[in-house]
Amino acid sequence: MFRKISLFTMSAALLLSLGLSAHAAESMVLKRIKERGSINMGHRESSVPFSYIGNDGKPQGYSVDLCMKFIDAVKAEIEMPDLKVNLVPVTSQTRIALMANGTIDLECGSTTNNLTRQKQVDYLSTTFITGTKIASKKGSGITEIEDLEGKTVALSLGTTNEKAIKRVAKANGINVKTLMVKDHPQGWLAVESGRADAYASDDVLLYGLISKSKNPDKFQVTGRFLSFDPYGIMVPQNDSLYRRIGTVTLADLMRSGEAKKIYDKWFNPGPTNINMPMSATLKTAFEIQALPH
Amino acid sequence: MNYNWDWGVLIREPYFEWLVSGFLWTISVSVAAWILAFSLGSVVGIARTTNSKLLRGIGTCYVETFRNIPLLVQMFLWYFVFPELLPEDAGMWVKRELPMPEFTTAVVCLGLYTASRVAEQVRAGIEAIGQGQRNAGLAMGLTPAQVYRYVLLPVSYRIIVPPLTSEFLTIFKNSSLALTIGVLETTAQARQIEEYTFQGFEAFTAATLLYIIVTSTVMLLMKLIEGRLRIPGMISLGAK
Amino acid sequence: MFGEFDTSVIFDNLHFLLEGMQTTLILTVIAICGGLVLGTLLALARLAPFKPLSFIAGSYVNFFRSMPLILVIFWFYFLVPHIVGRPVGGFYSVLVAFVMFEAAYYCEIMRAGIQSVRKGQIYAGQALGLTYTQNMRYVVLPQAFRNMVPILMTQAIILFQDTSLVYVVGVKDFLVSADLVANRENRILEMFTTVALVYFVICLSGSLLVRRLQRKFAQ
Numbered sequence: 080m081f082r083k084i085s086l087f088t089m090s091a092a093l094l095l096s097l098g099l100s101a102h103a104a105e106s107m108v109l110k111r112i113k114e115r116g117s118i119n120m121g122h123r124e125s126s127v128p129f130s131y132i133g134n135d136g137k138p139q140g141y142s143v144d145l146c147m148k149f150i151d152a153v154k155a156e157i158e159m160p161d162l163k164v165n166l167v168p169v170t171s172q173t174r175i176a177l178m179a180n181g182t183i184d185l186e187c188g189s190t191t192n193n194l195t196r197q198k199q200v201d202y203l204s205t206t207f208i209t210g211t212k213i214a215s216k217k218g219s220g221i222t223e224i225e226d227l228e229g230k231t232v233a234l235s236l237g238t239t240n241e242k243a244i245k246r247v248a249k250a251n252g253i254n255v256k257t258l259m260v261k262d263h264p265q266g267w268l269a270v271e272s273g274r275a276d277a278y279a280s281d282d283v284l285l286y287g288l289i290s291k292s293k294n295p296d297k298f299q300v301t302g303r304f305l306s307f308d309p310y311g312i313m314v315p316q317n318d319s320l321y322r323r324i325g326t327v328t329l330a331d332l333m334r335s336g337e338a339k340k341i342y343d344k345w346f347n348p349g350p351t352n353i354n355m356p357m358s359a360t361l362k363t364a365f366e367i368q369a370l371p372h
Numbered sequence: 373m374n375y376n377w378d379w380g381v382l383i384r385e386p387y388f389e390w391l392v393s394g395f396l397w398t399i400s401v402s403v404a405a406w407i408l409a410f411s412l413g414s415v416v417g418i419a420r421t422t423n424s425k426l427l428r429g430i431g432t433c434y435v436e437t438f439r440n441i442p443l444l445v446q447m448f449l450w451y452f453v454f455p456e457l458l459p460e461d462a463g464m465w466v467k468r469e470l471p472m473p474e475f476t477t478a479v480v481c482l483g484l485y486t487a488s489r490v491a492e493q494v495r496a497g498i499e500a501i502g503q504g505q506r507n508a509g510l511a512m513g514l515t516p517a518q519v520y521r522y523v524l525l526p527v528s529y530r531i532i533v534p535p536l537t538s539e540f541l542t543i544f545k546n547s548s549l550a551l552t553i554g555v556l557e558t559t560a561q562a563r564q565i566e567e568y569t570f571q572g573f574e575a576f577t578a579a580t581l582l583y584i585i586v587t588s589t590v591m592l593l594m595k596l597i598e599g600r601l602r603i604p605g606m607i608s609l610g611a612k
Numbered sequence: 613m614f615g616e617f618d619t620s621v622i623f624d625n626l627h628f629l630l631e632g633m634q635t636t637l638i639l640t641v642i643a644i645c646g647g648l649v650l651g652t653l654l655a656l657a658r659l660a661p662f663k664p665l666s667f668i669a670g671s672y673v674n675f676f677r678s679m680p681l682i683l684v685i686f687w688f689y690f691l692v693p694h695i696v697g698r699p700v701g702g703f704y705s706v707l708v709a710f711v712m713f714e715a716a717y718y719c720e721i722m723r724a725g726i727q728s729v730r731k732g733q734i735y736a737g738q739a740l741g742l743t744y745t746q747n748m749r750y751v752v753l754p755q756a757f758r759n760m761v762p763i764l765m766t767q768a769i770i771l772f773q774d775t776s777l778v779y780v781v782g783v784k785d786f787l788v789s790a791d792l793v794a795n796r797e798n799r800i801l802e803m804f805t806t807v808a809l810v811y812f813v814i815c816l817s818g819s820l821l822v823r824r825l826q827r828k829f830a831q
Contacts, residue, residue, distance in 0.1 A: 119701070124782070125795060132792060136628055167702060168782045172567055173689075179570065180693040182701065199570050231468075236560075237567040258474070259554040264795035272456070274467045293798055375694060440815035441808050442773035445787065453804050541678075548680035552780065559683050572690050579683055587678035 106320040108184055109157055117163035118150055121183035121313075124168050125263050127287035128345045128353055129189040129207070129310070138166060138187075141345040145206055145329065145338070146187035146312060152328045153321075170262055172237040175199055178313050185325075186313035189284060191239045201318070202311035203325040204333070204368040208361050210304030211243040212282040214270060214289065221277055222301040224253060231256040233266040233275040243306035244279045263288060270298070281308055283355065290351045309364075326370070334369035381571045382578050394561030395582055401478055401547040401557060406540055408483025413490025418520060420491065421498045431491065438488035443481075444549055450481045451553045478550035486543045493535045497528030530601045537594040541587055558582055621799045622806055632789025633810075639707060639785065640772045646711035647771075648764075651718025656748065658723055669719070676716035681777055685709045689781045706778045714771055721763055725756035762826045769818045773811065786810070 112118050122138040123130040129142040154162045167183050174190060177183050179199045192202040213232070215221040221230070224247055234241040236259050248255045258275045260266040267288045269275035278285070285300045292298065312329075314322050332338040339357065348354045381387055420431035438446070451474075455463040470476055501524055509519035551560035562579035566572040622629070657669035676684065688709035689702065729752050737747040776787045784792075787807055794803035 124792060132796065134796075136631075165701070168784065170782055172563060173781065175570065176566065176572060176690045180690065182693055236564065259556060259560075261552070268452070268795075268800065272452075272467065273464055274473070436816060436819070437812070440769075440773075440812045440819065442776040442787070442811055444776045444779060445804065445808050445811060448804050449808055452800050456801055545678075545680040548682040549777075551682070559680060559686065562683075563686065566690070573694075576683070576687055576691065580679060580687075583680065583683065584675070584678045 106318055108315050108318045108321040109153070111181075112153065112162070112184060113157050113159065116159070117165050118153060118185070119165045119167050119183045120146060120150065121167045121169040121174060121177060121186040121188070122146075123170070123188035126189040126284060127263075127291055128349050128351055129284075130187050138168075140187075141341065142187040142189065142206070142310075142312065144341045144344070145332070146185055148332060149185065149203070149312065149325045149328045152324050156324055170237075171235050172261075174313065178315060181315065184315065188313075189281065189310055190313050191281075191308040192311035193239065197316075199316060201314050201316050201322055203314060203322065204329045205309040205311050205364050206329070206338075207283070207310040208358065208364060209281040209283045209308050209310065211240045211279055211306040211308065212285060212300050212304065213277045213279050213302045214267075214285040214298055214300050215277040216270065217297055217299050219276060224248065224255075224302060224305060225251065227255045227277060228253055229256070230276040231258055231274070233258045233260050233269040233278040235260055235262060235266055235280065238280070239306055239308055240279050240281065247305050267292070279305070283353075286353050286355065287351060290353050327372075330368060330370045333365040338365055375573065376571075377573070378569075378571050379574050381565070381569050381574050387565045387569065387575075390556075390561045390565060391558070391578055391582075394556055394558040394579075397475070397550075397555055397557040398544070398547050398582075399586075401475065401482065401550050401555065402540075402544040404479045405482035405486060405547065406543050408479065409486035409490050409539070409543060410536075412483065412487035414494050416487060416491035417494025418498070418525075420495045421524075423516070435488045435491055438485050443485050443546060444552060446485055447478070447481050447549055447552055451477050474550070474554045477553060478547070478555050482543055482546055482550070486539060486546070489539055489542070490536065493532045493539065494528065496535075497532035498524050500531060501527055527603065530603055533594065533598050533601055537590065537598075541590060544586060544590075545583065618799060618802055621793065621797050621802055625793045625797075628793060629786065629789050632784055632786040635703070635784055636772070636775050636786040639703075639710065639775045639778070639783075640768070642707060643710035643714050643771055643775070644768050646707075647714030647718045650711060650715035652722050652753075654715055654719035655722035655726060658719065659726060661744075673716045673719050676713050677720075679713075681713055681774055682780055684713045685777060685781060688712070702781055702783045706781060706783050710771070710775070714767075717767060718764075721760055721767060722756065725760035725763075726752055728759050729755045758829075762822050762829065765818065765822045765825070769815050769822070772818075773815060776811075 122143060124132045124138070126140070126142075128140050130138055130140045133139040150162070150164060154160055167177070169177055169183065169186060169188065174183075174186050174188065175196060178186055189207070190196075190202075192205060196202075213221065213224065213227070220226060224244065227248075232244060232255050234244060234257050244255070245257070247253075258269055260269060263280065263284060266275075266278040266280065270278045271292065278288075280288075282300055282304075289295050289298045289300065312325060314325060329338070332341070342357055342361075346353055346355045347357070382391065416431045416434050419427040420435070422428060441449075455466040457463075458466065467473065505523055505527075506519055509523040510516070514522065547557060548559040550557055551563075556564070558579050562575040565575040569575070654669045654672060657665045658673070660666050660669075685706055689705045692705055692708060733751055733755065734747060737751040742750065775785060778785050779787050779791070782788060790803045790807045794800045797803075
């Protein structure tokens, strides 16, 4: 049985790659990767555990692992097994611009797939589902956004969380002071050092920040979801051939259960003890996105 | 690369207001920091020309310290490190009770840094007058303070107008560093508009024009003033 | 929140920090060389007898001198790839930004240097029958460079400090490396203090050297 399946996958992959190579000339992204002899992978530096700099100074994480599978498929597609991978650090403010202007060929971070951004970039399948929540010190009396009346909340510039908090606060007439920060560590530092009362971000990232802090017991993540944020790997716009390589890779990983294994490696409990078993929503999302060949 | 031009974004809600508010922050930071830099810089500059070894030493230490650390690093030291070095209550006060913490930190940092540069100009101005005038003043029975007040400073400030103008423009441009600690000034707003609308060209062009307009206006005004302030027979110090 | 001042975090990450310093130095050196070449050309253009040429060079200089360096870095980082039509990495983008920006400042230094050469020298060159180019190359520029060494070095120290601004686009220079370590190890106090000290020692030594040279040239 095993043999049969692997033979089947192999031949399918072969057929697929043959079918794709016939069109390869039409993919601008593949063409530039080929000419350059390298692929530019955008990554974050502190999106734990999706894409962050490990102790060895190299990016690692859930998104990075998935991206590496995608890059393997690209290597096979253009028949360049020695393709160089250039690591390009990006931030929440630079990632879209760098994708839109062609600096990076894929972005492996914790980027929400939304319709506004799709005007500039495309996304592969959803690989994670989260939403905006609030992290604060235990005993601060903060649970919901309503409790932030007259208090200071740190927000990362250019994130969906920033927009979500401002939108909800405005709609409900809550008077929140905001402190604009560059990235997650700066936002977290604001809470830890007492400069801000809370930091608003995707709940999973907040758990990640807490798990890496010096006193994880002192902090909490609370409140209802203030936004719906499905993550996806970002790819350049208007290149369906290139994007399809990613869709196929992810569908295969989700179908075979390997995606779940990679998930467990980083989240259950994960190297930073984040301890987030796969949610039912994400499980369903994986099943739906495991498209047949 | 195809790019969708949309200059209208600059006058649309709420982006126009962002630009205006960013510009006002830039001006506020620059002017407030300049007041601090000019007063403190004058004191330090004068200290470096006095006969007191101690005062000269303090002045030199001040100038060397602030000139030899990158401004951005100083910004981080004031914002992240300084409150932690204070006793806990005072540190907490700086972080929470200080009015407009990011703005105030940026003003203090820019002001102290630029003071070291202003001090050098003031010193150069006083030294350019020469020992003769100072001695003449003292010989007439003026106290050292009076020599500064009536002889040295009136002349030296007039000859250092051009370099001080250029220092003001430097502070104006350096105010953009305040964005690293969360002050949403002109450059930060341009970036934010780019992030929200993806119209980077338009946003950055607007910011560039704002800077150029202010710089040109200041230079033009100062040219006019310089002509009136120039002391016949004395060259003014060129901007460095 | 910081606890005791812990120096071990510096030694544990020494290699990483040195790599960052290497980037800072490479950036500084290339920006100096590039800026100097472009700046000299601009200065020659500004002083050239041909009016349109000197006007263009003058506008270039005034344009860049009116802009904050951060804005210049953003411009090149985000928008140059659009113009070039192909991706330009972060490091190369800021390199271009620094060369273009510094050229404006070097141009002004060079111009002052060239103008500091006494008119008599130029007339002597002309009297000997040297062309404009020959006169510049053999008579004016060598003397101008000598007069400018101290101020060129001061500008180099300023540039060395200014490279820390690549922080805003995340190019991994000395400051960014230290910032990464600071966040990873939760040691902000130690890292930023160290960064300040390192910059201070390097820049102070530089300025002392410049002062020494100045005294030597003055003799």
